[in-house]
Amino acid sequence: MEYSHTMPTTAQSGREDGSIRSDSDLPEVSLAALLAENTALRSELAMLQVERSKLAHTQGQVMELLGVQSSAQLIHDIRNLLNERALLKSLVAMSY
Numbered sequence: 001m002e003y004s005h006t007m008p009t010t011a012q013s014g015r016e017d018g019s020i021r022s023d024s025d026l027p028e029v030s031l032a033a034l035l036a037e038n039t040a041l042r043s044e045l046a047m048l049q050v051e052r053s054k055l056a057h058t059q060g061q062v063m064e065l066l067g068v069q070s071s072a073q074l075i076h077d078i079r080n081l082l083n084e085r086a087l088l089k090s091l092v093a094m095s096y
Contacts, residue, residue, distance in 0.1 A: 059071065059074070
């Protein structure tokens, strides 16, 4: 794969002299909107990080209870438990 770098055209840079725009060239409204969006995204990221941490903690507890070392083994063991539960329910239903 070849890589070629080209200089931005006047249409891409938005300036007649061909130079790149700086933040000070953007309208104040755009900066305020970008700042608000950035703040909202940072807030959402923080909430997702907390949620992920809680889920990882819960997964760790389940893995410890089942004595497994990997998440793949966890899924396998949970499937086995569900199958065994269904089998026991069937056996109990047959005995009555």
